[in-house]
Amino acid sequence: MQGNLPQQETTMSFKNKRAHISDKIVPIVLFMCAALSVLTTIGIVYTLFSETFSFFKTVNISEFLFGTKWSPLIEPKSFGILPLLGGTLMVTVIACLVAIPIGLASAIYLSEYAPTRVRKIVKPVLEVLAGIPTIVYGYFALSFVTPLIKSIFPDVGVFNALSAGLVVGIMIIPMVSSLSEDAMMAVPRSLRHGAYALGATRFEVALKIVVPAAFSGIVSSAVLAFSRAIGETMIVTVAAGATPQLTLNPLESIQTMTAYIVQVSMGDTPHGSIEYGTIFAVGMTLFVITFLLNIVAQWVARRFREEY
Amino acid sequence: MSTATALKTLIDIRDLDLYYGTYHALKKVSMTIPEKAVTAFIGPSGCGKSTLLRTLNRMNDMIIGTRIEGKVEIAGTDIYSNEVDVETLRKKVGMVFQQPNPFPKSIYDNIAYGPRLHGTRSKSQLDEIVEQSLKQAVLWDEVKDYLKRSAFSLSGGQQQRLCIARALAVNPDILLMDEATSALDPISTLKIEELVQELKHRYTIVMVTHNMHQAARVSDQTVFFLNGEVVEFDNTETLFSNPSDKRTEDYITGRFG
Ligand SMILES: Nc1ncnc2c1ncn2[C@@H]1O[C@H](COP(=O)(O)OP(=O)(O)O)[C@@H](O)[C@H]1O
Numbered sequence: 064m065q066g067n068l069p070q071q072e073t074t075m076s077f078k079n080k081r082a083h084i085s086d087k088i089v090p091i092v093l094f095m096c097a098a099l100s101v102l103t104t105i106g107i108v109y110t111l112f113s114e115t116f117s118f119f120k121t122v123n124i125s126e127f128l129f130g131t132k133w134s135p136l137i138e139p140k141s142f143g144i145l146p147l148l149g150g151t152l153m154v155t156v157i158a159c160l161v162a163i164p165i166g167l168a169s170a171i172y173l174s175e176y177a178p179t180r181v182r183k184i185v186k187p188v189l190e191v192l193a194g195i196p197t198i199v200y201g202y203f204a205l206s207f208v209t210p211l212i213k214s215i216f217p218d219v220g221v222f223n224a225l226s227a228g229l230v231v232g233i234m235i236i237p238m239v240s241s242l243s244e245d246a247m248m249a250v251p252r253s254l255r256h257g258a259y260a261l262g263a264t265r266f267e268v269a270l271k272i273v274v275p276a277a278f279s280g281i282v283s284s285a286v287l288a289f290s291r292a293i294g295e296t297m298i299v300t301v302a303a304g305a306t307p308q309l310t311l312n313p314l315e316s317i318q319t320m321t322a323y324i325v326q327v328s329m330g331d332t333p334h335g336s337i338e339y340g341t342i343f344a345v346g347m348t349l350f351v352i353t354f355l356l357n358i359v360a361q362w363v364a365r366r367f368r369e370e371y
Numbered sequence: 372m373s374t375a376t377a378l379k380t381l382i383d384i385r386d387l388d389l390y391y392g393t394y395h396a397l398k399k400v401s402m403t404i405p406e407k408a409v410t411a412f413i414g415p416s417g418c419g420k421s422t423l424l425r426t427l428n429r430m431n432d433m434i435i436g437t438r439i440e441g442k443v444e445i446a447g448t449d450i451y452s453n454e455v456d457v458e459t460l461r462k463k464v465g466m467v468f469q470q471p472n473p474f475p476k477s478i479y480d481n482i483a484y485g486p487r488l489h490g491t492r493s494k495s496q497l498d499e500i501v502e503q504s505l506k507q508a509v510l511w512d513e514v515k516d517y518l519k520r521s522a523f524s525l526s527g528g529q530q531q532r533l534c535i536a537r538a539l540a541v542n543p544d545i546l547l548m549d550e551a552t553s554a555l556d557p558i559s560t561l562k563i564e565e566l567v568q569e570l571k572h573r574y575t576i577v578m579v580t581h582n583m584h585q586a587a588r589v590s591d592q593t594v595f596f597l598n599g600e601v602v603e604f605d606n607t608e609t610l611f612s613n614p615s616d617k618r619t620e621d622y623i624t625g626r627f628g
């Protein structure tokens with residue numbers, strides 16, 4: 064074998080043209096990929112701002128923010144966003160009431176109680192749940208949850224905030240559970256051992272050591288869940304209805320901001336009209352809320368970070 | 372075994388076998404541990420010192436696949452019998468770990484954690500416990516003005532004494548220390564060794580150490596382990612000056628380990 068090899072010449076070359084060029088090109092390509100997403104974001108925000116700006120040339124901004132009636136498509140037109148905001152908040156609050164306790168409980172179970180074997184099965188299943196298209200959840204709400212609610216409250220309509228809220232909640236459970244569990248698994252075992260050695264039960268270790276130590280991660284997961292619920296579109300479009308109204312009754316049909324945007328986008332509203340402008344104004348409102356929530360999440364994560 | 376037998380026995384281990392799955396980690400271990408004295412476990416790494424220590428507060432229960440045969444009696448009670456409440460046992464048998472592991476809380480809350488867990492609510496009572504525990508761990512003078520500060524603001528040696536204070540706060544009878552000084556600098560180590568000398572008047576102390584000199588300095592009784600077996604246990608002075616087993620002699624004279 065060795066005899067077949069050509070005699071190796073001893074050369075001392077330190078130039079490697081290939082590596083040299085790729086070292087210059089690769090960062091440029093990578094930078095352009097990063098720049099692309101930044102530019103896209105800037106483009107989106109620019110469109111949103113300019114369309115919103117021209118909308119507020121016609122509609123008074125305080126009427127928009129504080130008006131309690133939303134009927135931009137029917138005369139007499141009115142542009143008060145509160146009904147849409149109220150609908151969105153109702154669905155979001157219901158969703159969070161479902162998702163945060165259940166998600167947190169399942170995270171505690173997975174990180175503190177479940178044998179490795181169970182965790183290895185349950186985690187991927189939860190992640191698959193997170194991958195189900197939201198339209199499927201929408202029809203699940205309409206064809207399963209709503210009839211279930213109807214069997215308890217016979218007066219409930221086909222479209223209602225409760226059904227949509229519950230299902231949005233179910234949809235975001237995996238997110239809350241997965242992010243909270245990651246935060247809890249990151250708590251060092253030595254802290255748990257310290258507490259067990261003092262005579263703490265499993266539940267006490269989970270509640271008084273692990274949850275406080277993972278608190279910033281848990282709160283960020285809750286805030287993310289909240290903003291995910293606010294932005295959810297398909298489920299509410301299918302199951303919550305298209306009746307913008309200010310109500311506190313979750314059994315009534317409402318309309319969320321996202322569902323309104325869908326409604327107008329799907330219709331034949333002329334480009335540049337005032338009706339068309341509303342979707343940007345509503346979109347802007349959504350954007351601002353989500354943006355503020357992200358800031359809150361980051362602040363919370365920093366404020367409550369327990370170092371270990 | 373002159374002084375060792377003269378002291379009252381608190382812990383009695385008889386024919387103890389422990390398996391991690393199929394791995395036989397402790398083999399027919401028998402020994403007695405005297406009350407209000409320091410007992411040191413020595414032996415090369417992996418010989419089962421920590422494992423035996425963890426059988427005393429049943430921390431091994433949490434390792435899946437652990438099986439145990441034989442008897443461990445503390446003050447006459449078989450701690451593996453069904454009537455024993457593990458949480459109460461662990462309250463009575465405190466433990467300090469190799470790496471200081473303070474909770475990410477204030478100094479005060481670290482100490483108060485255990486008493487609160489076991490039902491102490493009154494602020495004045497907690498204040499009293501915190502002060503007493505820190506004093507016993509010879510940390511009070513260093514931290515009394517900073518009780519609200521994070522435990523992480525302390526040095527490694529202070530953190531370890533904090534962990535000792537935390538264990539003392541639930542009023543244990545026995546204190547287990549698993550190489551509690553191996554992560555510390557020589558001065559902090561010395562402080563903890565002095566502390567152990569103080570504490571043995573009130574507590575029964577069982578310590579694992581990889582450091583023979585430490586065992587010789589601070590313990591009253593020493594147990595030498597090899598491959599999951601107890602080779603020899605005796606009064607520390609006797610074990611180091613006149614070991615009865617050849618393997619003990621080889622180990623303490625540094626021929627292996
Ligand atoms: N959780 C565990 N699972 C399986 N084997 C273990 C576990 N902990 C320790 N062992 C094994 O048991 C033996 C004794 O370990 P240990 O008690 O930690 O020794 P020491 O403290 O004397 O260094 C070692 O061989 C180690 O690999």
Ligand SMILES: [Mg+2]
Nearest residue numbers: 420421422579
């Ligand atoms: Mg060890």
